[in-house]
Amino acid sequence: MTPSNDLKTILTRLQFPDDAQVLRQIVDQTLQVKIRMGRIKRKILVMSGKGGVGKSMSTVNLALAFARRGERVGVLDVDLNGPCVPKMLGIPGRRFEMTPDGAVPPEGPLGIRVASMDFFLRDHAPVRWNGSMELSPVWLGMLEMNVIREFLADIAWGDLDLLLADLPPGAAADKPPAIAGFLPELDGAVIVTTPSEVTTDVVRKSIVYARDVGIPVIGVLENMSGYHCPQCGHESDLFEGDVEALSADLDVPLLGKIPFDRGLSRSCDTGTPILDSTQPIAKRFDEIAQRIVDSLNFKRIMAERL
Amino acid sequence: MKFVCMNCEAFMLFQKVEKPGEGTLGVEFLCPTCNARFSMVTNPGETQMVQALGVKIGGRTTASEPFELTRGTLKDGAECPVPGMTSAAPVTSAMASSGEGGGTCPFSSMVASMGPEASAQASPSASLEWSAEALDRLEKIPEFVRPTVRAEVEEHARKAGESFVTQAMLDRYKNTSGEMGWTADARQRLENIPFFIRPMAKKEIERLTRERGRTEVTVEMMDQAKTAFAKFMGG
Numbered sequence: 001m002t003p004s005n006d007l008k009t010i011l012t013r014l015q016f017p018d019d020a021q022v023l024r025q026i027v028d029q030t031l032q033v034k035i036r037m038g039r040i041k042r043k044i045l046v047m048s049g050k051g052g053v054g055k056s057m058s059t060v061n062l063a064l065a066f067a068r069r070g071e072r073v074g075v076l077d078v079d080l081n082g083p084c085v086p087k088m089l090g091i092p093g094r095r096f097e098m099t100p101d102g103a104v105p106p107e108g109p110l111g112i113r114v115a116s117m118d119f120f121l122r123d124h125a126p127v128r129w130n131g132s133m134e135l136s137p138v139w140l141g142m143l144e145m146n147v148i149r150e151f152l153a154d155i156a157w158g159d160l161d162l163l164l165a166d167l168p169p170g171a172a173a174d175k176p177p178a179i180a181g182f183l184p185e186l187d188g189a190v191i192v193t194t195p196s197e198v199t200t201d202v203v204r205k206s207i208v209y210a211r212d213v214g215i216p217v218i219g220v221l222e223n224m225s226g227y228h229c230p231q232c233g234h235e236s237d238l239f240e241g242d243v244e245a246l247s248a249d250l251d252v253p254l255l256g257k258i259p260f261d262r263g264l265s266r267s268c269d270t271g272t273p274i275l276d277s278t279q280p281i282a283k284r285f286d287e288i289a290q291r292i293v294d295s296l297n298f299k300r301i302m303a304e305r306l
Numbered sequence: 307m308k309f310v311c312m313n314c315e316a317f318m319l320f321q322k323v324e325k326p327g328e329g330t331l332g333v334e335f336l337c338p339t340c341n342a343r344f345s346m347v348t349n350p351g352e353t354q355m356v357q358a359l360g361v362k363i364g365g366r367t368t369a370s371e372p373f374e375l376t377r378g379t380l381k382d383g384a385e386c387p388v389p390g391m392t393s394a395a396p397v398t399s400a401m402a403s404s405g406e407g408g409g410t411c412p413f414s415s416m417v418a419s420m421g422p423e424a425s426a427q428a429s430p431s432a433s434l435e436w437s438a439e440a441l442d443r444l445e446k447i448p449e450f451v452r453p454t455v456r457a458e459v460e461e462h463a464r465k466a467g468e469s470f471v472t473q474a475m476l477d478r479y480k481n482t483s484g485e486m487g488w489t490a491d492a493r494q495r496l497e498n499i500p501f502f503i504r505p506m507a508k509k510e511i512e513r514l515t516r517e518r519g520r521t522e523v524t525v526e527m528m529d530q531a532k533t534a535f536a537k538f539m540g541g
Contacts, residue, residue: 010315016308020320020333021365029360095384096373103372120376120383128381131354132329139351143358147376150360154372208453219502250454251509253502294500302507303535305498306528 032153033182036102040074040160042296044218045189047176049206050199051169054223055192057268058258059166060088061282062190065289067110068277071161074105076151077116078175079168080144081127086118090271095119102156109273115155117147145178152182177213187296188216190255194224195241207250217252218295221288225257235259253295256288309346314339323363329353333363434460436471443476486512487522495528 018024037043046059059075067073077085086092089108096103096119105113117127129143157163167175180186189210193203203220210217222243226235238260247254258264264281267274274282294301309318318335321343326332329350336343348356356363360375377383433456436444447455459479463471488496499507511531515523518530 005315007310007312010310010312013315014310014317017317017319020307020363022307022359022361022363025361025366026359098372120373120380122382122384125382129379130381131357131379132350136351139354139358142355143375143379146358146360147379150373150376156372212453248505251505253506255502291500291502295503298503298506299535299538301499301503302510303532303539306495306507306532306535 029149029153030182033149036153036155036157037163037183037185040157040163042162042187043165043183043185044162044187044292045165045167045176045179045215046192047167047189047206047210048169048192049202049204049209050193053169053192053194053199053203054258055169056084056088056166057264058190058192058221058223059164060085060268060273061264061285062289062292063089063112063162063164064110064273064275065282065285066162066164067112068275068282068286069289072111072159074113074115074157074160074163075108076155076163076165077114077118078148078151078165078179080117080147082168083116083118083121085166086114086116087271088268089114089273092118092271093123096155099156102154104156109275113157113160115151115157144175148175148178149182152179176210176215180213180215186215188218190218190292191220191252192223193220193243193246195222195237195239195243196224197239197241200241200243200246204246204250207252217250218292219253219255220247221255222257224260226259228259228261230262253291255291255295256284258284258288309335309344311337311340311342313337313342318342318344320364331356331363434463434469434471437473439473440471440476443473486515489522489524491525492523492528495525 046055046062048055056077056079063073063075075085075089077083079085086094086106086108089112091106091108091114094106094114096105096115098104103115105115106119108114121127129140131139165179167179176189191203191207191210193199207217207220220243224238225243227238228235243257244254246252258281261281263279264274266272276282277286310316311318314337316337316339318337321334321336324332324334324345326347331348331353332345333348334343334345357379358375371377444452444456444459459471459476462479463469463475466475468475496504496508496511511523511527514531514534515521515527518527520527
C-alpha cells in the first residue's frame with residue numbers, strides 16, 4: 001500500500017471490471033432496440049408542445065393514409081398514461097401475444113400494427129406502478145423511460161415501412177429526447193398544432209426544443225384549421241392565429257390543414273376510422289402523407305427537379 | 307457502481323445479491339487480494355431505482371421476457387400470459403462486447419462516465435463564451451429564434467476558429483445571412499420544387515451561393531446546387 005495515493009491516482013491504474021454485469025445488460029438493451037428498429041424503414045414522431053391539439057387523431061389518420069398507399073405501418077402509442085390510439089382504431093382492450101421472439105402487436109384496420117399501454121390495462125384502469133417510489137417523479141421518469149425502451153425493444157413488429165410514434169403532450173417533456181436517444185436514425189417529427197395563438201406560441205417552443213435535442217422537424221400539421229359544417233359543407237375559421245407565419249418564421253414546411261369535422265371526430269370516438277380514400281377528410285390526410293414523403297425526400301427532389 | 311479496496315488498490319469483486327429484508331438488497335463484494343468482504347445494503351427506494359433500469363445485478367440467469375419490466379411493475383395490470391417462453395431475446399453478450407450500438411442512448415453518457423477514461427472533455431457542440439455586448443445584442447432577438455441564431459453564430463465562430471463571440475462577429479454573421487438576390491431564370495426554376503418545401507430549397511441554394519462567395523442566385527448556381535444534391539444522393 002502507498003498511503004499517499006488517493007482514489008483518483010488508484011483509479012488511473014485499475015481496469016474497470018463489469019462483474020455485476022450492469023453495463024453489459026444496458027448495452028444489450030440498447031442493441032435490442034437497434035435490432036428491432038433496424039427492420040423498420042422509416043420512423044416518425046408525431047408530437048406537439050400542447051395537449052388536446054389532435055396528435056393521436058393525426059397519428060391514426062396518417063397511419064391509415066400510409067397504409068392506403070400500400071405501406072406496412074406500425075403505430076406506437078407512447079402516451080403511457082393516456083393511451084387512446086387503440087380506441088380510435090377500434091381495437092381497445094386487445095392484448096399483445098407474448099412469444100419467445102417478442103410481443104406480437106395486435107392488428108387494426110388495413111393491417112396497421114399497434115402497440116399501446118392500453119393493451120396492459122384493465123377497463124378504465126389508470127396506469128399505476130408498484131412500489132414505495134410510485135409517486136416519486138425521479139423514479140417515475142426513469143421507469144417510464146425504460147418502459148418506452150421495452151416498447152421499442154420487445155415488440156415483434158416484423159418488417160415495417162413506417163413506424164409512427166404518438167408522443168404525449170409537452171414541449172420540454174423527457175419523452176422526445178428519450179425516444180430520439182434510443183433512435184439515432186429517427187427520420188424526424190411531425191408537429192401538430194391548431195391555429196390558436198396560445199397553441200402556436202407553445203408549439204413554436206416545441207419546434208425549437210425538438211431541433212435543440214437533435215430531432216429533425218419534417219413539418220407542421222395544422223389541425224382544427226376551420227369548422228366544416230355538416231349541413232352545408234361550408235368551412236369557417238375556428239381560430240384567428242397564423243400557422244403559415246409560424247411555418248415561415250421557423251423555416252418548417254406546412255404539411256397541410258385539417259378542419260374540425262364532426263364526422264372525423266365521431267369516427268375517432270367510436271373507433272370506426274375513415275378508410276375510404278374518396279372521403280374529403282381522408283383525401284387531406286393522403287395529401288399530407290405525400291408531403292411527408294416529399295419532405296423526407298427533399299434532397300432527391302432537389303437533385304431531380306431543380 | 308464499484309468499490310475499491312484502498313489498502314490493496316484493487317476493485318472489489320461482485321459476489322452475490324441477497325434479499326435481507328422486504329424491499330432491500332444486500333450486494334456482497336470481495337477484495338481479490340486481501341479477501342476482505344463487505345455487503346452494501348440498499349433501502350427500498352434505492353432498490354426500486356435499480357429495478358427501474360430493467361437490469362439484474364450480477365447478470366441474468368434466465369432469458370428476459372418481453373415487457374418484463376412493464377408487466378412486473380404495473381399495478382393491477384391485465385393478465386398477459388407468456389405461453390412456452392423458454393428462449394431468449396436475440397441479443398447476445400458477444401454483440402454487446404463488439405462495441406456496436408450505444409448511439410445517443412440516454413444511458414450512453416452514464417456508461418461513458420463510468421469508464422476509466424471518463425474525463426471532462428468539452429463536447430464540440432458546447433456553448434462558446436460571449437462578450438457582454440454580444441450577449442446584449444442576442445437578448446434583443448425574439449426569444450423563439452434566439453437558440454437558432456445563437457447556434458448559427460457559434461457555428462460561424464467555430465468555422466472561423468474563434469472561441470469567443472464578439473460584436474464584430476455578430477456583424478459578420480448578419481452580413482452573411484442577409485437577403486440574397488435571385489435572377490428571373492433562377493426564380494423560375496425554383497418553381498419546379500413543390501411549394502411546401504420551396505422555402506427549404508431556397509434556403510439551401512442561398513447557403514450554397516454564399517459558400518461560393520456570391521451574392522446572387524443564378525441559373526449557374528442552380529446547376530451547381532442540383533449537382534451537389536445529386537452527388538449527395540450517390541448519383
